[in-house]
Amino acid sequence: MMTTITTRNVVLVICLLGGSMENTSAFQIWGPSRRASQWTSTKRLTTAMFAAADTTGTSSTETAAASKEVKDEASLKFVCDSVYTSEPFPTATPQKILEFFQQPAQRNCMVTAGNQREAEMIETTPNLLEDWRASCRACGATGEPDSSDVVLKVSTGGIKFPGLTLTSNAYVGGKLLEPPTSDSADDYPVYEFLLIKDEQSVTGFKPAVWLFNKLTGADNADGGKKEMPISLTHVTAVQQDGQNMIFQSSTKFTIKVSFPKLLLRLLPVSIEKAEEQGSAAISKALDKDLTNAMKVLREGFLAQ
Numbered sequence: 001m002m003t004t005i006t007t008r009n010v011v012l013v014i015c016l017l018g019g020s021m022e023n024t025s026a027f028q029i030w031g032p033s034r035r036a037s038q039w040t041s042t043k044r045l046t047t048a049m050f051a052a053a054d055t056t057g058t059s060s061t062e063t064a065a066a067s068k069e070v071k072d073e074a075s076l077k078f079v080c081d082s083v084y085t086s087e088p089f090p091t092a093t094p095q096k097i098l099e100f101f102q103q104p105a106q107r108n109c110m111v112t113a114g115n116q117r118e119a120e121m122i123e124t125t126p127n128l129l130e131d132w133r134a135s136c137r138a139c140g141a142t143g144e145p146d147s148s149d150v151v152l153k154v155s156t157g158g159i160k161f162p163g164l165t166l167t168s169n170a171y172v173g174g175k176l177l178e179p180p181t182s183d184s185a186d187d188y189p190v191y192e193f194l195l196i197k198d199e200q201s202v203t204g205f206k207p208a209v210w211l212f213n214k215l216t217g218a219d220n221a222d223g224g225k226k227e228m229p230i231s232l233t234h235v236t237a238v239q240q241d242g243q244n245m246i247f248q249s250s251t252k253f254t255i256k257v258s259f260p261k262l263l264l265r266l267l268p269v270s271i272e273k274a275e276e277q278g279s280a281a282i283s284k285a286l287d288k289d290l291t292n293a294m295k296v297l298r299e300g301f302l303a304q
Helices: 007-017 044-049 064-072 095-102 104-110 126-139 204-217 259-266 271-302
Strands: 075-085 120-124 150-161 164-179 190-204 230-241 246-258
Touching: 044 075, 044 120, 044 204, 075 259, 075 271, 095 104, 104 150, 104 164, 104 190, 126 164, 126 230, 126 259, 190 204, 204 259, 246 259, 246 271
Parallel strands: none
Antiparallel strands: 075 246, 120 150, 150 164, 164 190, 190 230, 230 246
16 A cells, blocks of 8 residues: 555646546555554646756856755645545454465555555665665654565556646565564564665656756756655554454555755745645545545455
């Protein structure tokens, strides 16, 4: 179930182009659960395009230019922190839930919005593992990954915007956190998912593609580092009463997007309103995908 929305790219383009995420596929991003303490018009485009073009060099004034660049930047921050649950089902023991979570099909269901995306398990290379650990430190993840843990590449497919088509692959680390003992009636396993990195490609109307790449840093023309979202999710089972329980996905997603101040003229609303609308769009997309993932997960458990 990890963005979800996959990243800053989708949200920012939506804000600038005045679009909506109602029909957008989202890569899901989750956050800590209750037990986290224990165990994420052509003219206007063309004008902005040339106004914001990079003209900096590598002369002796590089330091001053870098300082000016910071002053000339604006930013937007989008936040989603939500909990999604399944319908109740008959109570099962922690061991039964653990055995269910250990099935690769159920793990993949959790990160693909209930099998609506494609997920491929890839090799956990030393570099990828180090990136995963760095992301864990950045967002306060519970589990410390090792080479036995799984990395999945999840594709969102083609997402269409006015003048653009975005294809995104998200690399998601998944670690199954087992309870200290399988005998406790309250300690259920937790599957922790973390966005490690993402890759996008965009095609379409050239000025819109240029603007997209400029805003999101996808062109990386200055060699700078792209800002990554904090994207953390925990999936577990929660007792409701002596007879029923639910599957629960807790999601936390935060991203700060920086871009040239000159491009503020393209925002159809204020920065505050854009942040509000972007955060609401993320929540709406996540609600659709994560609710379905919890539904399919429950169906899979009952079908055993």
